[in-house]
Amino acid sequence: xxxxxxxxxxxxxxxxxxxxxxxxxxxxxxxxxxxxxxxxxxxxxxxxxxxxxxxxxxxxxxxxxxxxxxxxxxxxxxxxxxxxxxxxxxxxxxxxxxxxxxxxxxxxxxxxxxxxxxxxxxxxxxxxxxxxxxxxxxxxxxxxxxxxxxxxxxxxxx
Numbered sequence: 001x002x003x004x005x006x007x008x009x010x011x012x013x014x015x016x017x018x019x020x021x022x023x024x025x026x027x028x029x030x031x032x033x034x035x036x037x038x039x040x041x042x043x044x045x046x047x048x049x050x051x052x053x054x055x056x057x058x059x060x061x062x063x064x065x066x067x068x069x070x071x072x073x074x075x076x077x078x079x080x081x082x083x084x085x086x087x088x089x090x091x092x093x094x095x096x097x098x099x100x101x102x103x104x105x106x107x108x109x110x111x112x113x114x115x116x117x118x119x120x121x122x123x124x125x126x127x128x129x130x131x132x133x134x135x136x137x138x139x140x141x142x143x144x145x146x147x148x149x150x151x152x153x154x155x156x157x158x
Contacts, residue, residue, distance in 0.1 A: 039063070046091045046151045053122050054087045057155035064152040066141055073142040078154050081134045085157045087124030090114075090141055095148030099141060106135030119146070128157070 038044040043063050050059065066074035080086055092099040101121045102113040112129060114121035123129065131137070141152050 042091065042093050042149060042151050046089065046153050049091055049120055049122075050089050050153055050155055053089060053125070054155040057087060057157055060086065060154045060156040064139070064141075064154075065149065066152075067149040068141075068143040069147040070143055070145060072147075073140055076139045076141070076152060077136050078139055079134065080129065080131045080137050080156075082131055085124070085128035085130040087122060087128055087155045088112075088139055088152060089122040089155065090120065090150060090152045092119035092143065092146065092150040093148045096143055096146040096150055098143075098145035099150055100144050101152065102140040102142070103129060104138040104140070105131070106133075106137065108138065111137075117144070119150075124155075 038047055046063060047059075050057075061078065064076040064078075066076075068074055088101055088103055090099050090101045096119045098117050099119045099121055100114045101123050103111050103123055105111050112123040114123060129137075139152060139154070141150055143150065
């Protein structure tokens with residue numbers, strides 16, 4: 001009698017389990033949207049850079065595009081939320097030799113800035129941007145040396 005109950009309980013517990021030991025769990029039933037191809041060579045290079053410096057993160061939104069002469073800047077807005085951490089990656093085209101990035105919190109307080117002298121800055125290198133509250137953050141891209149188009153991409157933790 002006792003053995004019958006044990007077999008019954010084991011049968012009920014195992015009866016609902018479809019997985020085979022050692023097999024990966026099935027994917028979610030949620031359909032995955034196909035990844036959109038890069039708009040151009042600059043965005044393709046920006047994505048490659050993202051794979052290098054933010055390998056365990058995903059793109060958060062579309063690439064932000066701009067063009068400026070030396071000394072010119074462009075501001076972008078991006079919503080960031082607690083529970084995720086962010087990196088911001090920029091890339092200047094061939095005509096730009098120094099592109100700088102800055103990120104300001106919703107109160108317009110500078111929270112990170114790039115100090116390198118190159119056309120491919122990124123923020124979040126030493127510590128990712130992990131906001132304590134949701135808000136719209138301002139990303140400033142400034143062409144320090146050179147001129148031409150550039151792109152900026154925000155990455156977030158998974």
